[in-house]
Structures are given as C-alpha cells and as structure tokens.
Amino acid sequence: MASQSLIATSSPRAPFDDDDADIVFRSCDNVDFRLYKVIIAKASRVMHDMLTLPSDPSAADDDASPPVVPLTETARTLEHVFRLCCPVEHPTITTLEDVHAVLEAARKYEMPAVTANLRWVIKLILPKEPLRVYGIAYMLEMEDVAREAAKLLLEEPSLHLPTIAPPEFQVIPALAIHTVHVYRQKCVEAALRSVDDLDWVLNGDHERARLAITAGKAMISWCWISDPNYNNHAASCAAEGSIQLKWTYTSHTGGRMQTSYPTRRWFVSHVDAIKSALASRPLGQTVRTHLADGPNCEILSEALSCNRCRPAAYVDLTLFDTLLAGKVDAAVDKWTCRSPGEYLHQRESRNHASLLRQLKNDLLVYMNVICSVTLLRRS
Numbered sequence: 001m002a003s004q005s006l007i008a009t010s011s012p013r014a015p016f017d018d019d020d021a022d023i024v025f026r027s028c029d030n031v032d033f034r035l036y037k038v039i040i041a042k043a044s045r046v047m048h049d050m051l052t053l054p055s056d057p058s059a060a061d062d063d064a065s066p067p068v069v070p071l072t073e074t075a076r077t078l079e080h081v082f083r084l085c086c087p088v089e090h091p092t093i094t095t096l097e098d099v100h101a102v103l104e105a106a107r108k109y110e111m112p113a114v115t116a117n118l119r120w121v122i123k124l125i126l127p128k129e130p131l132r133v134y135g136i137a138y139m140l141e142m143e144d145v146a147r148e149a150a151k152l153l154l155e156e157p158s159l160h161l162p163t164i165a166p167p168e169f170q171v172i173p174a175l176a177i178h179t180v181h182v183y184r185q186k187c188v189e190a191a192l193r194s195v196d197d198l199d200w201v202l203n204g205d206h207e208r209a210r211l212a213i214t215a216g217k218a219m220i221s222w223c224w225i226s227d228p229n230y231n232n233h234a235a236s237c238a239a240e241g242s243i244q245l246k247w248t249y250t251s252h253t254g255g256r257m258q259t260s261y262p263t264r265r266w267f268v269s270h271v272d273a274i275k276s277a278l279a280s281r282p283l284g285q286t287v288r289t290h291l292a293d294g295p296n297c298e299i300l301s302e303a304l305s306c307n308r309c310r311p312a313a314y315v316d317l318t319l320f321d322t323l324l325a326g327k328v329d330a331a332v333d334k335w336t337c338r339s340p341g342e343y344l345h346q347r348e349s350r351n352h353a354s355l356l357r358q359l360k361n362d363l364l365v366y367m368n369v370i371c372s373v374t375l376l377r378r379s
C-alpha cells in the first residue's frame with residue numbers, strides 16, 4: 001500500500017504531484033499534496049469558505065508558486081482523505097486507526113463525501129470489531145453504524161468485560177458504554193419475555209395449531225403434550241414438566257373453550273436451556289442453533305429414550321425453535337440502541353464547559369488554516 005511507505009519529506013508524490021496545481025497542503029510530517037482549489041473547495045465546506053475569502057488587492061501576484069497550507073494531520077491520513085474526495089484511485093484502508101483518523105479529519109474540515117465514501121470501509125470492518133466500531137461511530141455521531149454495531153454486540157457474551165479493552169475506551173464517555181449495556185439488557189428482557197409467553201404454541205398461526213383445530217384435539221400438535229386419556233411414555237419420560245399449555249378452541253356447540261395441557265419434563269428443560277442461552281446472546285439465531293450445541297444433547301437423548309416421544313421429538317423441537325426464534329427476533333427488533341445524537345443532546349445540557357472547549361479547539365484549527373492562506377497570499 002502506497003501510504004505505508006510514506007516518509008517525512010516535502011516532495012509531493014503521485015497522484016498529488018501535478019505541476020499545474022494551484023494549492024499545496026502540507027502534512028504535519030512534511031509531505032506536500034498538490035491539489036486544485038476547485039476540487040478541494042467542492043469537497044470541504046471549511047476549505048471552500050477559506051478559499052473564497054476576498055484576496056488582498058495590495059498583495060503581489062507575481063509569485064507563480066501555489067500557496068502552501070500546513071495541516072495538523074499526518075501524510076498517511078491526508079493521503080486517505082484526499083484519495084476519498086479526489087478523482088483518483090480510492091485508498092486501501094484496513095485498520096480502525098486509519099478509519100478513526102480519516103473520520104476526524106473529515107469532520108473537522110466538513111467533508112461529507114469523505115465520510116460517505118468511508119462508510120463501506122467501516123461496514124467491512126464492523127463484523128470483525130463491532131465494539132471498536134461502536135466506539136468510533138458513537139464519537140463521530142454515525143447513528144446508523146453505532147446502532148448496527150450495538151446489535152452485533154448482542155452476539156458477544158463477554159461484552160461486559162472484554163478480554164482487551166479497545167483503545168476507543170480511553171476516549172469515549174462512560175455514557176456510551178452504559179448506553180450499549182442498557183440496550184443489551186432491554187434485548188435480553190424482551191427475548192426472555194417472548195419465551196415465557198408460549199400461548200402461540202397451541203394457538204398461533206402455524207401448521208401445528210391448524211392441525212389441532214382440524215383434528216379437534218391439541219395432543220396431535222406436538223409430541224411433548226400429554227394426552228390425559230392415554231399416557232404410555234417411558235418411565236424416564238413419565239414426569240410432567242412445570243409448563244402448562246392452554247389450548248383455546250371452538251366446541252361442537254360453537255362456544256369458546258379452553259383446556260390446559262401438561263408438557264413433558266424434557267420439553268421444559270429445553271425451554272429453560274434456551275432461556276439460559278438467550279441471557280447471554282439475546283438473538284433469534286441463539287434459538288435456531290440451540291439444538292446443535294453440545295450441552296443440549298442430554299435433553300434430546302432424554303426425549304429420544306422414550307418410545308412415545310422418539311418419532312417426533314427432533315422434528316418437533318426443530319420446528320418449535322424455528323418459530324420461537326422468529327418471535328425472539330421480533331421482540332428484540334423493537335429495541336434500538338440510543339443514538340449518539342441523543343447522547344450529544346444530553347452532553348450539551350449537562351456539560352457546557354466540555355462542549356465549549358471542543359468548539360474553541362475546532363475554531364482555533366479553522367482560524368489557523370485561514371491565517372496560513374491569507375498570509376501566504378500576501379507574501
């Protein structure tokens with residue numbers, strides 16, 4: 001990658017080395033980038049305002065060399081920034097350090113195109129490092145990315161105590177970390193509630209519920225429902241679990257009736273195991289992959305040890321998990337992580353001093369750039 005070989009020098013390098021360039025940006029490590037005012041003014045609102053300042057009529061115009069604007073970013077960062085806003089080959093950015101530096105520069109110089117073009121880079125990195133991307137997105141108020149990262153973090157059981165604290169933890173506010181934990185807790189509670197409400201098992205809109213209605217009896221729908229008049233389960237499967245399922249149906253006289261059915265103990269063990277798994281990974285996918293996880297073989301083997309349950313246990317559990325996973329996803333999807341915008345509003349109202357310090361810093365950078373060009377025009 002070209003940017004990795006950059007060393008401290010004032011010699012411009014391709015593709016930012018055009019002889020007819022009309023402005024030069026110098027990095028803090030003394031690398032020059034020769035560009036065109038019309039392009040950079042289009043890409044950066046700050047640069048546009050700076051470059052359209054009225055020229056000093058008394059300034060001599062016999063110096064053919066373009067003005068040099070010193071910037072505080074490194075050459076590596078500036079090359080990424082300029083490649084993302086000029087009609088040249090886009091940069092290869094693979095690290096979050098580079099992403100962070102480029103986004104900071106894009107925000108400082110108000111370069112929306114750079115931020116927009118960098119989104120695809122962040123999206124590529126997101127699945128690999130959601131916690132770091134969350135921190136960066138939160139700081140830079142990229143609400144959609146922060147929310148997407150927070151959702152991916154639902155898959156991370158050790159979110160509360162990462163093995164290695166990401167560098168972003170040194171700068172992001174505790175409120176940002178608190179926010180993602182609150183979101184996660186809301187998702188856990190929503191997922192568990194969806195498992196506690198099993199009314200749909202006999203009364204929902206799915207093939208087994210319709211089968212029960214057609215047959216006129218709920219026992220036919222799932223193998224873990226006991227038939228009160230015919231219980232020939234194996235001794236190990238005889239015990240009934242604590243979950244009672246209610247079936248609401250229309251009697252032959254047309255009245256609405258409700259009957260409770262006990263369930264097998266292994267079914268209750270299965271539901272309990274799912275709840276335990278959801279407490280650390282509150283996602284439908286946790287339910288979908290549950291049967292494939294090793295620790296759940298014990299529950300399945302208990303079901304398969306019963307002659308009555310064996311023929312349908314695996315198929316029934318798989319269908320149950322698929323339907324339940326959809327309900328967990330729907331319950332979790334109702335929650336979204338609080339946006340950085342909401343956080344910013346809170347920060348504004350609670351910490352004016354900190355915000356003013358940031359604004360003052362941004363203003364000094366802005367004035368520094370303007371003064372550099374104005375002085376150069378006059379020289």
Ligand SMILES: [Zn+2]
Nearest residue numbers: 233237306309
């Ligand atoms: Zn059985």
